[in-house]
Structure formats: C-alpha cells, structure tokens
Amino acid sequence: MNTDIIIVGCGVAGLYAALNLPEEKNILIITKSDAPSSDSYLAQGGICMMRNEADYEPFFEDTMKAGHYENNKESVDIMIRSSQDVIHDLIGYGVEFERDKNGELLFTREGAHSDYRILYHEDITGEEITSKLLDQVKQKENITLMEYTTMIDLLEENNTCYGIVASDKENHVFPIFAENVLLACGGIGGLFSHSTNFPHLTGDGLAVCLKHHVELLHPDYIQIHPTTLYSSKPERAFLISESVRGEGALLYNKKDGERFVNELLPRDVVTREINKQMEKDGTDHVYLDMRPIGKEDILNHFPHIYERCMEEGYRPLEEPVPIVPAQHYFMGGIKVDRHSKTTMEHLYAAGETSCNGVHGANRLASNSLLESLVFAKRAALHMLQQKNDSNQKEVSSLFHQEQYTDKEKLLEEYHTLVKNEIERIKKSHE
Numbered sequence: 001m002n003t004d005i006i007i008v009g010c011g012v013a014g015l016y017a018a019l020n021l022p023e024e025k026n027i028l029i030i031t032k033s034d035a036p037s038s039d040s041y042l043a044q045g046g047i048c049m050m051r052n053e054a055d056y057e058p059f060f061e062d063t064m065k066a067g068h069y070e071n072n073k074e075s076v077d078i079m080i081r082s083s084q085d086v087i088h089d090l091i092g093y094g095v096e097f098e099r100d101k102n103g104e105l106l107f108t109r110e111g112a113h114s115d116y117r118i119l120y121h122e123d124i125t126g127e128e129i130t131s132k133l134l135d136q137v138k139q140k141e142n143i144t145l146m147e148y149t150t151m152i153d154l155l156e157e158n159n160t161c162y163g164i165v166a167s168d169k170e171n172h173v174f175p176i177f178a179e180n181v182l183l184a185c186g187g188i189g190g191l192f193s194h195s196t197n198f199p200h201l202t203g204d205g206l207a208v209c210l211k212h213h214v215e216l217l218h219p220d221y222i223q224i225h226p227t228t229l230y231s232s233k234p235e236r237a238f239l240i241s242e243s244v245r246g247e248g249a250l251l252y253n254k255k256d257g258e259r260f261v262n263e264l265l266p267r268d269v270v271t272r273e274i275n276k277q278m279e280k281d282g283t284d285h286v287y288l289d290m291r292p293i294g295k296e297d298i299l300n301h302f303p304h305i306y307e308r309c310m311e312e313g314y315r316p317l318e319e320p321v322p323i324v325p326a327q328h329y330f331m332g333g334i335k336v337d338r339h340s341k342t343t344m345e346h347l348y349a350a351g352e353t354s355c356n357g358v359h360g361a362n363r364l365a366s367n368s369l370l371e372s373l374v375f376a377k378r379a380a381l382h383m384l385q386q387k388n389d390s391n392q393k394e395v396s397s398l399f400h401q402e403q404y405t406d407k408e409k410l411l412e413e414y415h416t417l418v419k420n421e422i423e424r425i426k427k428s429h430e
C-alpha cells in the first residue's frame with residue numbers, strides 16, 4: 001500500500017491532525033480497535049482554554065506548578081497561546097460546550113487550577129469532541145479510516161521513516177509506504193493492572209521507537225489519578241473526574257470519617273496522601289463525598305458519574321462513595337520538538353504518546369486534550385513542508401515478512417521492552 005500520510009491512532013490527536021491536512025493529500029488513519037475505543041472518548045472533566053489575556057500568566061503558572069516546574073516553557077506557551085484557536089475550530093466542527101442562558105461559555109475548575117478555565121460538556125467532554133471530529137473525518141474523501149489494524153513496526157532506513165508495517169484482524173501483515181508518519185497512539189495504561197485507560201493502549205509507538213533508536217523523554221513520568229471508583233472486579237478503572245472535587249466534593253478516610261488532604265492540590269500530591277492514608281488505616285480505598293456539590297449540580301453536571309456509581313450500588317446523593325487511585329496518564333513519551341517531530345526524519349508523534357515537555361513531571365487537569373490538539377495540528381502543518389525523495393521501488397526492500405510471523409509474541413516483546421525502559425530510567429534516578 002502507498003499513501004501520502006499515515007496516522008496511527010484515531011483519538012483527538014490523530015483525527016485533528018488529519019483534518020488539518022489539505023484535501024489533495026491521501027491520508028490513511030489506522031486504529032487497533034474500533035474508532036470510538038480511544039481514551040479521547042473517555043475524557044470527562046473538560047478542556048482548558050485561556051479565557052483572556054489576564055488569564056495567560058495564571059494559566060502558565062498553574063501548568064508549571066503542577067508540573068513541578070520541569071515543564072518546557074516554550075511548549076506551555078505554545079499550548080496556551082493556541083488554545084482559543086483550537087476551541088474556535090472545535091466549535092466550528094459542531095462541538096457543543098456548556099453555555100449559560102445568554103449563550104456565553106461556562107467554565108468549570110479542577111484541582112491545581114487557580115481559576116475557572118475549563119470548558120465542558122456534561123461529564124462526557126471527550127466523547128463530545130472526539131465524536132464530532134470523527135464525523136468530520138468520515139466526510140472527507142481523501143481520508144481512509146481502517147479499524148482493527150495494528151501498527152507493528154516502522155519501515156526505516158538511515159534514521160528516515162518510510163512508512164509502517166501493519167497487521168489486520170485476520171493477522172495479515174503488510175507494509176504501508178508513506179511520505180510522513182504520525183504516531184498518535186495514546187498512552188500506556190494497558191501495561192498496568194489498574195488503569196483508567198483502554199487496555200489496548202500499550203505504548204506500541206514507544207516500543208517501535210525504542211526498536212529503531214528514536215529518542216524517548218521521561219518514560220518514568222506516569223500519572224496516577226487519585227479518584228477512580230473502587231471495584232473488586234478486574235476491569236478498567238472508572239474515573240471520577242477531578243472537576244467533582246473542583247466543584248466541592250471532599251475526601252474522607254472512612255465513610256463517616258475525617259478529611260485528610262486539601263482536595264484541590266495537584267494530582268500527584270493527593271494520590272500520595274490517599275496512599276499514605278490507606279496504608280495507615282490498612283484499607284484498600286478511601287471515600288469521596290459528593291454531597292457538598294448539591295443534588296441539582298450532581299445530576300446536571302455529572303450525570304454519567306452519578307449513574308455509574310448507582311450501577312455499582314453506591315448512592316452519591318446520600319453517602320460517600322469508595323475510591324482508589326489508578327494509573328491514568330503518561331507525561332513522558334516519544335521526544336518531539338515544537339513541531340511534534342521526533343528524532344527520526346519524516347516521523348512525527350502527537351498526543352499522549354509524545355513528550356514535548358508541556359506537562360513537566362505532572363499534568364495539570366484538562367490540559368491533555370488541549371495539548372494533543374494543539375501539537376497534532378503543528379505536526380500536520382510541519383509535515384507539509386517536508387520533502388520526501390524516496391520511491392516505492394527503493395523502499396520496498398525495507399519490508400521483511402518473515403520477521404512478523406507471530407504478532408502476539410511480537411506485541412508481548414514490545415510490552416516488555418517499554419516496561420523495562422520505564423524501570424531502567426526510574427532506577428537511574430534513584
């Protein structure tokens with residue numbers, strides 16, 4: 001197969017990049033699962049936007065402080081300065097954010113934000129944004145979307161990317177040649193037993209980069225979310241958005257117990273305090289009391305969280321619900337520059353799989369959708385300026401079918417490769 005641009009992943013990063021490429025380019029988007037199965041669909045709380053010029057400094061400072069001042073300042077600046085344009089684009093694509101009676105946008109707040117600057121759609125902001133982007137993509141004749149198609153390798157020579165190796169549902173393995181490749185393959189939650197992520201998100205982009213010596217950055221920067229609904233069943237952890245605490249919910253050590261932490265501190269701090277508390281009390285969960293938010297606001301702003309609690313047998317309007325921390329987000333990733341370009345020629349990365357340093361050591365709530373969109377667009381615009389002088393005749397020799405006889409084994413090896421790299425970097429910091 002030949003195309004102009006391959007995009008691996010159809011979360012917000014992959015979809016928005018595709019929409020920012022010109023219609024004369026042939027674009028192929030592949031996804032490992034069905035199109036709606038991306039973490040982008042799961043985002044609850046919302047998406048940040050700089051409200052006005054006066055909000056620039058506080059937004060910048062909140063992002064830096066949450067990230068322990070390890071953030072790349074240029075990336076933070078780009079993200080904040082681009083936020084209004086991106087939101088404008090989203091609204092143009094039909095995304096609906098909550099508004100007041102006069103039609104003005106409403107803003108909510110989450111932990112570590114000094115002000116209200118988060119746009120939201122009930123508690124399913126990710127689904128609203130991603131489904132609208134997907135609708136747009138499906139209308140484009142130049143974009144082909146292949147579901148249940150997994151990238152299992154890069155086609156590479158002399159640090160230049162010429163495409164990918166993919167495998168379909170029937171395990172047919174085939175090369176796809178392209179001028180440019182964008183890795184938009186999300187996080188690494190599938191490598192953990194307790195995670196809010198879809199289990200098929202296993203850091204495959206990182207693995208192929210490690211294999212081909214493309215640089216990673218901070219692979220040990222992994223965010224654990226403080227509040228997921230406690231469940232004894234081994235399934236994807238259900239997130240209780242930070243905006244629930246932003247709107248007033250409180251944490252207790254026991255059901256009728258005491259508060260033990262300021263609920264609006266950054267995620268890593270709250271997680272640490274919960275873990276300490278559970279260890280002290282010998283428990284495997286603590287409690288979140290949503291009642292201070294008030295019945296009407298719970299039902300209007302957080303209807304899906306409310307319903308899920310009820311399904312699990314908890315009544316958030318009447319009692320605190322049990323919660324426990326779980327793996328949630330990956331701040332590290334494939335190292336990219338301000339244009340989302342990796343250290344390999346013609347290879348880009350955007351969204352959660354990439355690391356442009358915007359989040360530093362810890363992500364500020366609701367900065368992820370924004371960052372994914374901003375830097376996906378930058379990748380799209382930059383790759384248009386790249387010239388590729390390869391042709392199929394030359395590059396077809398890069399594909400060796402016999403290397404891919406056992407896909408499952410290969411993917412297992414990739415998981416081990418990524419986990420080992422995370423451990424190696426962690427140890428080097430001890």
Ligand SMILES: Cc1cc2nc3c(=O)[nH]c(=O)nc-3n(C[C@H](O)[C@H](O)[C@H](O)COP(=O)(O)OP(=O)(O)OC[C@H]3O[C@@H](n4cnc5c(N)ncnc54)[C@H](O)[C@@H]3O)c2cc1C
Nearest residue numbers: 009010011013032039040043045046151186351352368369
């Ligand atoms: C429960 C939850 C709530 C969240 N809430 C918020 C929030 O309120 N605000 C916010 O800003 N952020 C939030 N986040 C984080 C945010 O949703 C993600 O960081 C962001 O959506 C990542 O987008 P992405 O496009 O990079 O990846 P994803 O949306 O995860 O998409 C990854 C894509 O890559 C595909 N893929 C992976 N590997 C392969 C492969 N080998 N071959 C082919 N395809 C592959 C997947 O199938 C998928 O299509 C939340 C995350 C979760 C899990």
